[in-house]
Amino acid sequence: MAEQTIAAPRIRERRRDPGREAARRFARRRWTAALAVVLLASTLFVVLTAMRPAFDAYGWLVWGRQALHWDLNTNAAPSWKPLTFLFTFAYSVVGRGALWLWMVTAVGGAFAAAIFAAKLAYRLTGPASGRPYAPVVATVFAGLGVLGIDGYWQLILSATSDPMDVTLCLAAIDCHLSGRRRLAWAALVLLSLGRPEAWPVTALYALWAWRAIPSMRVLVAAGIAVIPVLWFGIPALTSRSWKISSDVALDSTSSIAGNKFLGVWHHFLSVYELPMQLAGLFAVILALARRERTWLMLIGASLLWVATEIGFALHGFAAPARYLWEPAAVMIVLAGSAIGWVLANAPRLMLLRWVAIGAVIAVVVALAPHARGRVQDANTSIVLVRNWGRQIDRLRPLIAREGGRKRILACGQAVTVISYQSIVAWELELNVIDVGWNPPRWIDAGQPMVLFWPQGAGWIVQIFHIPAARRAACNRLQTQTAFS
Numbered sequence: 001m002a003e004q005t006i007a008a009p010r011i012r013e014r015r016r017d018p019g020r021e022a023a024r025r026f027a028r029r030r031w032t033a034a035l036a037v038v039l040l041a042s043t044l045f046v047v048l049t050a051m052r053p054a055f056d057a058y059g060w061l062v063w064g065r066q067a068l069h070w071d072l073n074t075n076a077a078p079s080w081k082p083l084t085f086l087f088t089f090a091y092s093v094v095g096r097g098a099l100w101l102w103m104v105t106a107v108g109g110a111f112a113a114a115i116f117a118a119k120l121a122y123r124l125t126g127p128a129s130g131r132p133y134a135p136v137v138a139t140v141f142a143g144l145g146v147l148g149i150d151g152y153w154q155l156i157l158s159a160t161s162d163p164m165d166v167t168l169c170l171a172a173i174d175c176h177l178s179g180r181r182r183l184a185w186a187a188l189v190l191l192s193l194g195r196p197e198a199w200p201v202t203a204l205y206a207l208w209a210w211r212a213i214p215s216m217r218v219l220v221a222a223g224i225a226v227i228p229v230l231w232f233g234i235p236a237l238t239s240r241s242w243k244i245s246s247d248v249a250l251d252s253t254s255s256i257a258g259n260k261f262l263g264v265w266h267h268f269l270s271v272y273e274l275p276m277q278l279a280g281l282f283a284v285i286l287a288l289a290r291r292e293r294t295w296l297m298l299i300g301a302s303l304l305w306v307a308t309e310i311g312f313a314l315h316g317f318a319a320p321a322r323y324l325w326e327p328a329a330v331m332i333v334l335a336g337s338a339i340g341w342v343l344a345n346a347p348r349l350m351l352l353r354w355v356a357i358g359a360v361i362a363v364v365v366a367l368a369p370h371a372r373g374r375v376q377d378a379n380t381s382i383v384l385v386r387n388w389g390r391q392i393d394r395l396r397p398l399i400a401r402e403g404g405r406k407r408i409l410a411c412g413q414a415v416t417v418i419s420y421q422s423i424v425a426w427e428l429e430l431n432v433i434d435v436g437w438n439p440p441r442w443i444d445a446g447q448p449m450v451l452f453w454p455q456g457a458g459w460i461v462q463i464f465h466i467p468a469a470r471r472a473a474c475n476r477l478q479t480q481t482a483f484s
Contacts, residue, residue, distance in 0.1 A: 034115060038108050038111050038112050038115070039104070039108055041108075041111060042104050042105075042107035042108035042111055043104050045107050045111075046100070046103045046104055046107055049157065049382050049385060049386065050385070050386045050389045050390075051103065051107075051157050051158075051159065051382075051385045051386075051389060052103075052159075052385065052388055052389035052392045052393070053099070053102070053103065053106075053158060053159035053160075054158035054159070054160065054388075055077075055078065055418075055419055055420075055421070055422050055423070056078040056158075056160055056422070057084075057102065057103075057106070057158065057159040057160060057161075058422035058423045058425070058426045059076075059077065059078040059422040059425075059432050060078065060081070060084040060085065060087075060088045060102070060161075061088050061091075061092075061098055061099060061102060061426055062422060062425050062426050062430075062431060062432055063084075063085050063088055063089070064085065064087075064088030064089040064090070064091060064092035064098060065088075065092045065098065065426075065429070066431055067085070067089050067092070068089065068092040068093065071431065072234075072238045072431070073238055073239065073431040073432075073433050073434075074234070074235050074238045074239040074244055075238075075239045075240055075244065075433045076248075076421070076431070076432040076433035077248055077421075077422075077432065078248070078422070078432075079244075079245045079246075079248040079249050080231070080234070080235050080239075080244055080245035080248070081161065081193075081194060081245070082193040082194075082230035082231055082234070083161060083164075083165075083190060083191075083193040083194035084161050084194070085230075085234070086193070086230075087101075087102060087105055088102055091105075099426075102159060103159045105164075106156070106159040106160065106161065106163070106164060107156055107159070109161075109163060109164030109167050110152070110155075110156045110163030110164060110166075110167070112167045112171075113146050113147070113163060113166045113167040113170055113329065114143040114144070114146050114147050115143070116167060116170035116171050116173075116174050117142040117143050117145070117146040117170055117329060117332065117333050117336075118139040118140070118142055118143035119139075119174055120142065120170060120173060120174050120177070120333045120337075121135070121138040121139050121141065121142035121143075121333050121336040121337045121340060122135045122136075122138060122139045122340075123174075123177060124138075124294065124295065124333070124334070124337035124340075125138040125336075125337050125340030125341055125344060126340075126341060126344065127344070128340070128343070128344035131343060131344050131346075133343065134340045134341070134343035134344035135340050135344070137336075137339060137340055137343055137360070138336040138337050138339055138340025138341075138343075139336070139340075141335070141336035141339055141340075141364070142332055142333045142335075142336030142337070144371075145272075145276065145332040145333075145335065145336060146166065146170075146329050146332055146333075148272075148367075148370070148371055148374050149166075149271055149272065149325055149328060149329065149332075150270065150271055150272065150321070150374075151321065151322060152325075153374065153377065153378040153381060154377070154378075154381050155322065157378075157381050157382065157385045158385075161194055162322045162323075162325060163325075164194070165191060165194045165195050165325070165326060166325050166326055166329045168187050168188075168190050168191040168194065169187075169191055169198070169326040169329065169330070170329060170330070170333070171183075171187045172184045172185075172187035172188045172191060173298065173330070175187060177294070181209060181213055181216065182216060182219060184205075185205065185206075185209060185216065185219060185220065185223060186223075188201070188202045188205055188223075189202065189223040189226060189227065191326075192227050193226075193227065193230055193231070195323065195326070196231075196308075196312075197305050197308045197309055197312070197323060197326070198305070198326070199227070199308070200304055200305075200308055201301050201304055201305065202223075202227070203224075204304075206220050206223070206224055231245065246317070249317050249318065250316055250317065256313050256318070256319055260310060260313040260314045260319075261310055263313060263319065264306065264309050264310045264313050264319050264324070265306070265310075267319060267320065267321040267323075267324055268306055268309075268321070268324045268327065268328065270321050271321055271324060271325065271328040272328065272332070272370075273367070273370050274366075275363050275366035275367045275370070276332065276335060276367060278363070279335035279338065279339065279363050280331040280332070280334065280335045282335070282338050283295070283331065283334035283335045283337065283338035284299055284334075286338050286341065287299060287334070295334060295337070298330050298333075298334060299330075299331075299334070301327075301330070302326075302327035302330045302331060303327070305324070305326060305327040306324060306327055309323055309324060339360050339363065342359070342360060343357065343360060387457050390457045391454060391456075391457045391458060391459070392423060394457070394458050394459060394481045394482065395423065395424070395427050395452070395459055395481075396427050397481075398459055398461065398479070398481050399427055399428065401479075402461070402476065402477055402479065405428050405429055408428070408450055408477065409428070409450075410470070410473075410474075411448065411450050411463055411466055411470060411473070411474035411477055412447070412448030412449040412450045412463065412464070412465070412466060412474075413436055413442065413447060413448065413449045413450070414428055414430065414434070414435050414436065414449075414450050414452065415435065415436035415437070415438075415439055415442045415449045415450065415451050415452070416435060416436070416437065416439070416451070416452040416453070416454070417437065417439065417453075417454065418437040418438070420452070420454055421435050421436075421437040422435075424452050436449065439451055439453070442464075443464055443465075446465050447465060448463075448464070448465050448466050448467065448470075449463070449464045449465060450462075450463055450474075450477055451463070451464065455480070455483055456483030457482075457483055458480065458481035458482050458483040459480060459481045460479075460480045461477050461478065461479050461480065462477075462478060463475070463477050463478060
């Protein structure tokens with residue numbers, strides 16, 4: 001018995017594959033290094049650009065802080081989104097440091113999309129015997145292509161979650177193709193907490209995983225339960241309606257006018273210019289011709305996402321182009337993979353080989369002017385966001401100089417213009433709904449109010465309708481900051 005007990009571990013030891021263990025250790029080190037690089041790059045980006053979030057992100061920060069104090073109210077914009085709440089709620093334990101943690105997270109999440117796009121393009125290109133440059137070209141094309149999505153950098157500088165959703169989409173695909181099905185499912189659940197367009201794709205994956213991997217059934221069931229609980233359960237407790245996210249979205253004035261189908265399809269195509277569209281079309285043709293199952297599944301999932309967006313548009317929801325970035329990113333990856341495949345499998349006949357290489361070069365050259373335009377737009381956005389950040393940074397010292405939150409609110413309702421509502425709420429430690437957003441209407445109502453009026457890169461504070469008994473104490477609030 002003792003000999004058997006001692007022998008068993010030795011048998012298991014001999015069955016280990018040293019090569020596989022070494023490969024796993026290398027992969028772990030590689031991903032750790034990639035994570036460190038992304039974290040460092042995103043931190044430097046936040047510091048050097050002096051960026052600050054826009055309306056939505058400040059609203060998400062308010063959610064986290066107010067939930068920590070059991071005082072969350074989600075009746076006002078931004079529209080409820082569980083994914084961002086998970087981050088800002090966790091970050092709220094560090095107080096105002098949550099602002100910096102969220103900005104680094106949002107930027108890092110955006111940058112990581114390029115890594116997953118490049119990794120997928122390398123994998124989908126396939127073996128390139130004798131032509132090792134082919135998958136490298138596919139990698140660079142896909143990685144830069146995702147970063148070049150129209151409007152991508154503007155939303156990075158606004159610390160919004162849309163680029164992060166692109167990363168989760170590509171990460172789910174990469175994890176699945178790498179055999180990490182549980183991680184793929186986790187990424188899909190997180191994506192579904194960020195964008196409802198992901199629900200049909202997530203549901204189909206759940207059905208497949210339930211049948212194909214019985215050991216995942218508990219995890220699948222938990223994910224399916226979490227999605228509706230977080231989307232509808234928290235609003236049911238903190239707002240006038242369990243479907244407050246759709247109620248707020250339906251109030252949007254940016255819904256598509258005219259034919260919804262054509263409108264959504266136009267938004268999908270507007271993500272990139274004609275050369276990239278042609279590269280994507282070539283990838284579809286190549287997938288059909290080769291009957292490449294993985295490619296066809298990704299194309300089908302992308303079309304399902306677009307079809308879901310069309311359904312939302314028909315229901316009256318806005319369908320801006322950024323809601324279609326996920327399928328667009330998948331098509332960019334396939335376009336890069338198609339280019340890599342052509343380079344890897346160009347005919348041995350010299351003439352045909354140069355024709356294939358020439359076609360790839362033509363696509364890259366045609367995209368060059370658009371790439372320069374993206375860089376110029378990003379530079380302009382950095383200048384604008386620095387001014388935006390300077391203005392926001394002047395608000396907190398102004399509030400402190402005037403006696404702080406309690407003294408200001410004792411003089412009346414805090415009011416500002418709509419685009420600054422969540423920012424003023426964050427600085428005054430209020431729910432967004434507790435800050436007025438229509439100054440003329442509040443002035444006409446005759447109620448005591450403290451108006452925070454943005455002016456240039458600064459603020460003007462004015463008081464209205466203050467009762468005589470409080471006028472002496474509140475007159476000092478008539479003040480302003482520097483505007484330059």
